[in-house]
Amino acid sequence: MNILVCISQVPDTTTKVQVASDGISIDKTGVKFILNPYDEFALEEGLQLREKFGGTVTALTVGGDTCKEILRTALAMGADKAILIKDEHKNDSYSVAFQISEIAKTMNPDLLVLGRQSIDYDSFAMAPMIAELLGLPSISMVSSLTIDGNLIKAERDIEGGKEVLESSLPCVISAQKGLNNPRYPKLPDIMKAKSKPIEEIPSLSTHARISTMAMQLPISKRIGKISGDSESDISDIVLALHEEAKVI
Amino acid sequence: MKHIIVFLEPKDEHSLKRTSYEAITAARQTGAQITGFAVSGTETVLQSAAEYGLQNVVVAQHPLLHQYSSTAVSEALSQFATSVQADTIVISANATGKEIAPRISIKLQAGFIPDCNELSNDSAMRPVYAGKAKVHVKSNTPITVYSLRPNVFTAKSHPSAGITIGSFTPNLDESHAKVKVISILKNEGHLDVSEADIIVSGGRGLKGPEHFTLIENLAGTLGAAVGASRAVVDAGWRPHGEQVGQTGKTVSPSLYIACGISGAVQHLAGMSSSKFILAINKDKDAPIFKVADYGIVGDVFEVLPVLNQKLKALLGK
Numbered sequence: 001m002n003i004l005v006c007i008s009q010v011p012d013t014t015t016k017v018q019v020a021s022d023g024i025s026i027d028k029t030g031v032k033f034i035l036n037p038y039d040e041f042a043l044e045e046g047l048q049l050r051e052k053f054g055g056t057v058t059a060l061t062v063g064g065d066t067c068k069e070i071l072r073t074a075l076a077m078g079a080d081k082a083i084l085i086k087d088e089h090k091n092d093s094y095s096v097a098f099q100i101s102e103i104a105k106t107m108n109p110d111l112l113v114l115g116r117q118s119i120d121y122d123s124f125a126m127a128p129m130i131a132e133l134l135g136l137p138s139i140s141m142v143s144s145l146t147i148d149g150n151l152i153k154a155e156r157d158i159e160g161g162k163e164v165l166e167s168s169l170p171c172v173i174s175a176q177k178g179l180n181n182p183r184y185p186k187l188p189d190i191m192k193a194k195s196k197p198i199e200e201i202p203s204l205s206t207h208a209r210i211s212t213m214a215m216q217l218p219i220s221k222r223i224g225k226i227s228g229d230s231e232s233d234i235s236d237i238v239l240a241l242h243e244e245a246k247v248i
Numbered sequence: 249m250k251h252i253i254v255f256l257e258p259k260d261e262h263s264l265k266r267t268s269y270e271a272i273t274a275a276r277q278t279g280a281q282i283t284g285f286a287v288s289g290t291e292t293v294l295q296s297a298a299e300y301g302l303q304n305v306v307v308a309q310h311p312l313l314h315q316y317s318s319t320a321v322s323e324a325l326s327q328f329a330t331s332v333q334a335d336t337i338v339i340s341a342n343a344t345g346k347e348i349a350p351r352i353s354i355k356l357q358a359g360f361i362p363d364c365n366e367l368s369n370d371s372a373m374r375p376v377y378a379g380k381a382k383v384h385v386k387s388n389t390p391i392t393v394y395s396l397r398p399n400v401f402t403a404k405s406h407p408s409a410g411i412t413i414g415s416f417t418p419n420l421d422e423s424h425a426k427v428k429v430i431s432i433l434k435n436e437g438h439l440d441v442s443e444a445d446i447i448v449s450g451g452r453g454l455k456g457p458e459h460f461t462l463i464e465n466l467a468g469t470l471g472a473a474v475g476a477s478r479a480v481v482d483a484g485w486r487p488h489g490e491q492v493g494q495t496g497k498t499v500s501p502s503l504y505i506a507c508g509i510s511g512a513v514q515h516l517a518g519m520s521s522s523k524f525i526l527a528i529n530k531d532k533d534a535p536i537f538k539v540a541d542y543g544i545v546g547d548v549f550e551v552l553p554v555l556n557q558k559l560k561a562l563l564g565k
Binding site: 012013014015016017019020022026037038092093094097118120121122123124125126127128129131132134136137138139140141143146155156157158159160161162163164165166167168171175177178179207208209211212214216217218220222223224225226227228229231233234235237238240242243245247248 | 525
């Protein structure tokens with residue numbers, strides 16, 4: 001089974017976000033970039049499926065040179081091959097999905113695995129977009145997956161429960177917590193990954209379909225009434241929930 | 249924005265999902281013409297949208313739509329949008345919308361603006377970086393697909409004189425239905441955090457799984473869902489489905505009560521868009537208090553029983 005795992009590099013969760021001077025993106029000064037946390041589940045699933053069925057795992061990302069770092073993480077975890085589509089700008093979800101789908105067409109993978117969302121733009125868009133561009137079925141937010149021959153059976157989280165779905169290979173899935181427990185790369189593998197080749201592919205130009213006009217930091221509108229734990233304090237809070245917030 | 253197609257999802261035999269009414273309200277406020285689009289639902293269910301101002305609904309009819317398939321639904325909606333020359337599609341960013349909205353945007357060569365929390369006639373605002381920033385986004389294409397964050401747009405009553413229900417027959421074949429839902433496993437007996445209006449969440453401050461009865465009791469009084477921090481889920485005290493935050497669920501309830509949760513960035517990422525937040529923690533410097541509307545600095549073991557008793561008194565329980 002040939003598996004293509006699409007990953008992305010994102011600012012660390014604990015990043016303090018500041019708006020850059022262009023007014024439409026974040027200031028990257030001093031920001032630590034990491035492998036998108038959901039992509040760890042995607043990589044792990046790809047590796048486990050290869051261990052079960054044989055084949056290859058290729059890790060692919062779209063971005064600048066700094067993204068080689070996450071490709072090296074993928075190689076250290078056990079990916080066979082790493083590809084970087086060199087596009088510093090990543091205009092919108094569509095342009096990223098388009099470039100991935102064009103490369104995927106040349107590889108004919110049996111399965112594409114992604115994280116359910118990247119924690120920068122939180123769009124949840126990539127798996128269905130890539131699938132649609134490739135004319136493939138997709139299942140998003142998968143928390144359980146079994147593959148038998150060409151048949152895929154998956155569970156995904158929905159509001160108030162789970163959906164059980166059936167599909168067939170080739171297919172695109174997006175992974176989430178519960179699907180597996182991602183492995184930590186071992187030190188010798190991390191060292192070996194440093195010298196493995198990363199294939200670089202030039203960006204395929206696309207027109208962005210959406211544009212960010214402005215980025216702002218949200219203004220906190222919280223009431224911020226912090227009190228002690230006496231009975232009368234608690235009574236006041238209950239009253240405020242009822243009369244001020246009107247939520248009870 | 250001239251003609252909006254709003255995707256409608258039935259909840260049961262009586263009504264649509266709340267997120268569908270939210271989408272109708274958001275669409276109505278742009279002033280554009282609106283047509284509801286559904287692939288299932290009885291007349292009673294579809295008529296219920298009149299309460300929120302909808303006047304036209306179209307139901308797609310096709311054997312391949314009898315068993316839910318995200319690919320078939322996306323194709324049907326896209327064909328309908330094309331047939332009526334709609335320029336805008338509005339879909340809730342719930343579990344269904346997260347699968348169909350991006351697909352529809354590709355089919356219609358449309359800009360896709362996901363997870364919006366404000367919608368205007370020509371653009372939208374949406375949170376990014378887990379709510380640490382927000383962006384104003386515009387589409388560059390003749391057609392635009394917007395998905396709306398659940399629980400953010402309040403469904404407002406605005407009764408229309410009545411609803412006309414029409415039908416549409418899409419042109420579908422098996423190639424449009426390569427993925428199918430074969431069953432749904434409902435969480436029986438408890439409310440899910442992603443559907444709840446009030447959530448009571450517990451963290452490591454509860455000191456052990458057995459003490460979650462304090463959380464469950466309070467949730468019971470309020471008709472709330474039980475939530476949990478990553479720490480307690482990873483420790484095996486609570487199931488994954490209850491986890492709020494990064495790698496868990498993102499929620500926007502009317503009231504979020506955080507009990508014994510310090511407020512790690514990963515947790516805040518999942519609940520900071522709640523309308524009101526009450527935090528209970530014995531550490532007055534806990535980061536959770538920085539995002540709280542109301543805070544009680546105290547021991548959860550002492551505060552929760554008193555809070556529960558006072559809420560019961562207020563609610564006459």
